[in-house]
Amino acid sequence: MATVVFIESDGTRRCVEVAAGDSVMNAAVNNGVPGIIGECGGHAMCATCHVFVPETAGGGLPAMSSDEDVMLDLAEHERRATSRLGCQIRMGDDLQHIEVEVP
Amino acid sequence: MPPQNVVVIGAGTGGVESAFALRSHGFDGKIILLERQMAVPYQRPPLSKEFLFSTDPLPAPLRAPRLFREHDIDLRLGANVSCIDRRARVVHTDHEVIEYDALVLALGASPRTLAHAQGSDTPLHTLGTLEGAARVRTALDDAHRVAIIGAGFIGLELAAAATELGVDAVVVDGSPRALARSVSTTMAIELVSRLEADGVQFHFGQPITDVTSTGTGMRIHTPDLTVDADFGVLCIGVEPAVRLALEAGLLASNGITVDASMQTSDPAIWAVGDMACMPFEGRQVRFESVPAAIASAQAAARAILGLPPQGQFLPWFWSVQGKSRLQIAGLRDPNDIEIPVSGPNGELAVQLQASVSASPSAIETLDWPRKHVLARRTLANRITVPSQV
Numbered sequence: 001m002a003t004v005v006f007i008e009s010d011g012t013r014r015c016v017e018v019a020a021g022d023s024v025m026n027a028a029v030n031n032g033v034p035g036i037i038g039e040c041g042g043h044a045m046c047a048t049c050h051v052f053v054p055e056t057a058g059g060g061l062p063a064m065s066s067d068e069d070v071m072l073d074l075a076e077h078e079r080r081a082t083s084r085l086g087c088q089i090r091m092g093d094d095l096q097h098i099e100v101e102v103p
Numbered sequence: 104m105p106p107q108n109v110v111v112i113g114a115g116t117g118g119v120e121s122a123f124a125l126r127s128h129g130f131d132g133k134i135i136l137l138e139r140q141m142a143v144p145y146q147r148p149p150l151s152k153e154f155l156f157s158t159d160p161l162p163a164p165l166r167a168p169r170l171f172r173e174h175d176i177d178l179r180l181g182a183n184v185s186c187i188d189r190r191a192r193v194v195h196t197d198h199e200v201i202e203y204d205a206l207v208l209a210l211g212a213s214p215r216t217l218a219h220a221q222g223s224d225t226p227l228h229t230l231g232t233l234e235g236a237a238r239v240r241t242a243l244d245d246a247h248r249v250a251i252i253g254a255g256f257i258g259l260e261l262a263a264a265a266t267e268l269g270v271d272a273v274v275v276d277g278s279p280r281a282l283a284r285s286v287s288t289t290m291a292i293e294l295v296s297r298l299e300a301d302g303v304q305f306h307f308g309q310p311i312t313d314v315t316s317t318g319t320g321m322r323i324h325t326p327d328l329t330v331d332a333d334f335g336v337l338c339i340g341v342e343p344a345v346r347l348a349l350e351a352g353l354l355a356s357n358g359i360t361v362d363a364s365m366q367t368s369d370p371a372i373w374a375v376g377d378m379a380c381m382p383f384e385g386r387q388v389r390f391e392s393v394p395a396a397i398a399s400a401q402a403a404a405r406a407i408l409g410l411p412p413q414g415q416f417l418p419w420f421w422s423v424q425g426k427s428r429l430q431i432a433g434l435r436d437p438n439d440i441e442i443p444v445s446g447p448n449g450e451l452a453v454q455l456q457a458s459v460s461a462s463p464s465a466i467e468t469l470d471w472p473r474k475h476v477l478a479r480r481t482l483a484n485r486i487t488v489p490s491q492v
Contacts, residue, residue: 026163029164029166029167030164030166030167031167031170032166032167032170032173032174034127037397038163039394039397040148040393040421041146041148041149041163041393042163043421043428044472045421045428045430045472046394046421067428067472070473070476071472071476073473073476074480
């Protein structure tokens, strides 16, 4: 089982278990992490799963596609250098653990 | 006097979002969420896409089941509502009578069926529910060929999925082209030609005259041809599930008529999602989209709690057909003219607008997310989209 730690804007930390193949967005929606919706079901069409991934988060992060890059410009919260779409980060063998900040 | 007891009928996107929106806006009264199906509330868009490729019994859930308990939302599966008694402010299910101060109707819309094919043993399915989609998924496993009746979004997504699974797809539609209700001719032609390049066959201008069983499968009859296939799927649109509402005396025309706050002709009843016909830019519109379901649920929750409305809804929509990613910002008027726009890498967008000098009502983009993002901003600000990106 992989794990994701969500750090909410008020500092609350929440660690959740994620099945291999599920995304950070799935983990958030399944665990009721506030502020992360998955309006388009993980197709990189809506940017409602916007998270910040600090550089220290860990290796194994998939490269950002150009679609993801463009959709992040639509996110409700202002984009940062650390912005990613949660639905594009899948947990599994390459990525066992990650910490992300929720806008 | 704020409500203490809210009942929501239907645990699809509209119903689930309504319940959770009430909580997130501070409502601490009772919320009962009634759902006719036994399955844990699930998302529907995957039923014509990734669900067909997976072996999971369910598509992605709308929320993890325990969240209903954690937010004190009394989710009752297998609860079939038989009657709404507006005078007594109760709803009747097969087993009980439930009081409400405020009632949210989120029954959605059901796939249209063909009268003469109903109840027969002809292998003709629909995709609207988990049950239907699971049957289609099983049928795709063994099939060589599927006949798809209707070239709308569901029909095209299914054709793409079938093709990827190695099943021949034949699409038949009485209209002269695909996506006649919802997308420009320019865009529809491009989407169809991509599917044809992958091997999908299309027959337009061929309304169904009969569907018969052939023993090994089924046969579609149209004025000019017959199509044999192992099974068929009806993708001819949906009807809003208004029977209960009509029986209760609510105003309904193309879905339940609501105002900008989703309130129906009864001040204690709201309607959201695919069944609601809401005001939009001077006309009443019934949306069939997840973004509209979510926005309407938020609006209803706020209105129930007496909160002021928040923001203006900008409709948007997406469809994934194989590798083709279509996005639509705004809502076109059927009389709009089409202005195609090409991107620097050959991408396609189509602006729909009342006249050459008018602002776009809607902008369709194909594999061009940057243009879609700009379109959403533009439409939100109501300025003309520049012709060069």
